[in-house]
Each structure stands twice: as structure tokens, then as C-alpha cells.
Amino acid sequence: MSDEKTDAIVIRTVDFSETSSIVTFFTKDFGKISALAKGARRKKGPFESALDLLATCRIVFLHKTGDSLDLLTEAKLQHRLRASENGxxxxxxxxxxxxxxxxxxxxxxxxxxxxxxxxxxxxxxxxxxxxxxxxxxxxxxxxxxxxxxxPSLRRCVACGRDVAALHRIAFGLLAGGVLCDGCRRGQRRIVSLRVEVIEILSEFxxxxxxxxxxxxxxxxxxxxxxxxxxxxxxxxxxxxxxxxxxxxxxxxx
Ligand SMILES: [Zn+2]
The missing domain is CATH 1.20.1440 (de novo design (two linked rop proteins))
Incomplete structure (x- = not known):
């Protein structure tokens, strides 16, 4: 058991009992974690609005080994989601x-x-x-x-060769990337993408x-x-x- 501190984004909250929730965070230092937040559902609970969906907060939690849930001990709100004000x-x-x-x-x-x-x-x-x-x-x-x-956007996902930047390029949805002429045959779920689209996808x-x-x-x-x-x-x-x-x-x- 160890005490860990990190920045976190709340990505799910599920009721656990009348007073507690299980909160899933995406954290900067540990990736995804799920922790029991005791008292989170009480009106004047210890975490206030730090556990609202997509709030950003600084948390302290007790990491338990094995199958036991981590325990949230502190959550300090840094930013509350405001996207709803704009549509x-x-x-x-x-x-x-x-x-x-x-x-x-x-x-x-x-x-x-x-x-x-x-x-x-x-x-x-x-x-x-x-x-x-x-x-x-x-x-x-x-x-x-x-x-x-x-997705592989430059090299053929099957053979690794550069795919010629023609007007349209075959992309295998199941294969997960572009396919050269030799490899596209027999592949299922192929879409044809404009070369401009491939460039936009690479940039983004x-x-x-x-x-x-x-x-x-x-x-x-x-x-x-x-x-x-x-x-x-x-x-x-x-x-x-x-x-x-x-x-x-x-x-x-
Ligand atoms: Zn190929």
C-alpha cells in the first residue's frame, strides 16, 4: 500500500453505496485508476465538486495491490468543465x-x-x-x-512499402492502414480515401x-x-x- 499524488481528470463516477462512489480517473502519472471515494455522495462530502465528470483535480490516493480498490483520500478541484455553456x-x-x-x-x-x-x-x-x-x-x-x-498512413500496413500518393489511396479498416495495389487484393472492408484526407489525418x-x-x-x-x-x-x-x-x-x- 502506498500514498500517491497526481493530477487527474474524472472520466466516470458510479454510485457504490448510499454515501460513496467509485471514481475512475485518467491521471498524469499512473494512467487510468479507479478509486473508492468514501462520502462522495454526501451533501457536504469531503471532495465537494472535485469529482464531477471531467473535472480536473489534484488527487491523493492509497494504491492497493491485488484486486482491492484504491482508496481516494484527497481531491482538490483545479478546473471544472465549462463546455456546457457553449452548446x-x-x-x-x-x-x-x-x-x-x-x-x-x-x-x-x-x-x-x-x-x-x-x-x-x-x-x-x-x-x-x-x-x-x-x-x-x-x-x-x-x-x-x-x-x-x-493507422498506418504512409506505408502499406501489410508489406511496409511506401504507398504511392495517387489521387485516391486504399485503406483497410480491418488491417488498420493504407494498402498498396499488391496487398489490397483479397482484403475485406476497404475504403478509398483522397490523398488530401490522408494528409489531414497525418497532420492531426x-x-x-x-x-x-x-x-x-x-x-x-x-x-x-x-x-x-x-x-x-x-x-x-x-x-x-x-x-x-x-x-x-x-x-x-
Ligand atoms: Zn503492400
């Missing part, structure tokens, strides 16, 4: 980020850069001067990059660069990008993410 699509996009973190990260498997990107995208969604659709794509692609599930998925913010061609290709990314995530997850039903641009597939 439901922004709020639901934030919930979608939480859904992706719950599904694609593992307990005690830290990804500090993904933590920073998560905070940055949550703040962007709160900012009504910025369009939310590019932020959603940025988040989806950099998350995949950080957890090692990014580069966690070390902020060039995506100045990308002016995203809007022109959104109609092709969204159904593709939606299908790709449904394929990776084995089902359509739940929040797809709530966000107009994610409803298309």
Missing part, C-alpha cells in the same frame, strides 16, 4: 473524450503526453472562438498515436506538432473524413462509441 455538441464531445479514455487506456499504464493533450482539447472545447469539430479529430488521432494504435495525428490548428482544408474534407474515422473507431472498439448518437458530426457513418 451541447461541445459538452457531448467532452463526454466522448472521456468514453475514449475509458475504453482505450489501461489501469496503471501512464501516458503523460496523452494527459496533457486531453487537458488541451478539453480547454479548446470550452472556447467558443474555436470550432469543436477539428478538436474532436485532433483528439481521436493523437489518442491513437499515444496508445500505439495509430502528430502529437508533437500544433500545425493542425492552421489546417484550412479540414472543413472541405469533413464529409469524407468523419464517416471514415467513425467507422475506424467502431472497428477498433467492436461497437459504435455511445456518444456517436449525440454529436451530429459523429452520427454520420
Amino acid at each position: 451541447l455538441s461541445r459538452l457531448y464531445s467532452s463526454y466522448y473524450m472521456a468514453e475514449l479514455l475509458r475504453n482505450f487506456t489501461d489501469e496503471m499504464d501512464p501516458h503523460p503526453r496523452l494527459f496533457d493533450i486531453s487537458l488541451e482539447c478539453l480547454r479548446d472545447l470550452e472556447n467558443s472562438d474555436l470550432e469543436y469539430e477539428p478538436t474532436v479529430l485532433r483528439y481521436e488521432l493523437s489518442l491513437l498515436q499515444e496508445i500505439g494504435q495509430a 495525428g502528430d502529437p508533437s506538432s500544433s500545425n493542425w490548428r492552421n489546417n484550412s482544408s479540414y472543413k472541405n474534407h469533413e464529409k469524407e473524413i468523419r464517416p471514415f474515422v467513425n467507422n475506424y473507431f467502431a472497428e477498433l472498439l467492436g461497437k459504435r462509441p455511445r456518444m456517436f448518437g449525440y454529436i451530429p458530426i459523429l452520427g454520420r457513418s
Whole structure:
């Protein structure tokens, strides 16, 4: 048993008893953790609003070995989600980020850069001067990059050769990347993507660069990008993410 401190984002809260909750956090130093928050459901509980969904907080928890739940001992609010003030699509996009973190990260498997990107995208969604659709794509692609599930966009996912940048390029949804002419035969679930779309996906998925913010061609290709990314995530997850039903641009597939 050890006492651990870290920054955290609340990605799920489930009632545990009349007074307690089990809270799942995505933390900077430990990745995903689930901890019992005793008294969290009391009106004047020890954690106040630090455990609201997608709140950012500084937490202290007791890490238990084996199957026992970690125990939350402190949670100090740093930032409360404000996306709801700027429209439901922004709020639901934030919930979608939480859904992706719950599904694609593992307990005690830290990804500090993904933590920073998560905070940055949550703040962007709160900012009504910025369009939310590019932020959603940025988040989806950099998350995949950080957890090692990014689609192969330059090299054929089957043979490793560079794929010629023709007008349209074959992408295997099951294979997880572009396919050269020789390898596409016999593959199932192939979509054909414009080379411009492949370039946009590469730029948005580069966690070390902020060039995506100045990308002016995203809007022109959104109609092709969204159904593709939606299908790709449904394929990776084995089902359509739940929040797809709530966000107009994610409803298309
Ligand atoms: Zn090939």
C-alpha cells in the first residue's frame, strides 16, 4: 500500500453505496485508476465538486495491490468543465473524450503526453472562438498515436512499402492502414480515401506538432473524413462509441 499524488481528470463516477462512489480517473502519472471515494455522495462530502465528470483535480490516493480498490483520500478541484455553456455538441464531445479514455487506456499504464493533450482539447472545447469539430479529430488521432494504435498512413500496413500518393489511396479498416495495389487484393472492408484526407489525418495525428490548428482544408474534407474515422473507431472498439448518437458530426457513418 502506498500514498500517491497526481493530477487527474474524472472520466466516470458510479454510485457504490448510499454515501460513496467509485471514481475512475485518467491521471498524469499512473494512467487510468479507479478509486473508492468514501462520502462522495454526501451533501457536504469531503471532495465537494472535485469529482464531477471531467473535472480536473489534484488527487491523493492509497494504491492497493491485488484486486482491492484504491482508496481516494484527497481531491482538490483545479478546473471544472465549462463546455456546457457553449452548446451541447461541445459538452457531448467532452463526454466522448472521456468514453475514449475509458475504453482505450489501461489501469496503471501512464501516458503523460496523452494527459496533457486531453487537458488541451478539453480547454479548446470550452472556447467558443474555436470550432469543436477539428478538436474532436485532433483528439481521436493523437489518442491513437499515444496508445500505439495509430493507422498506418504512409506505408502499406501489410508489406511496409511506401504507398504511392495517387489521387485516391486504399485503406483497410480491418488491417488498420493504407494498402498498396499488391496487398489490397483479397482484403475485406476497404475504403478509398483522397490523398488530401490522408494528409489531414497525418497532420492531426502528430502529437508533437500544433500545425493542425492552421489546417484550412479540414472543413472541405469533413464529409469524407468523419464517416471514415467513425467507422475506424467502431472497428477498433467492436461497437459504435455511445456518444456517436449525440454529436451530429459523429452520427454520420
Ligand atoms: Zn503492400
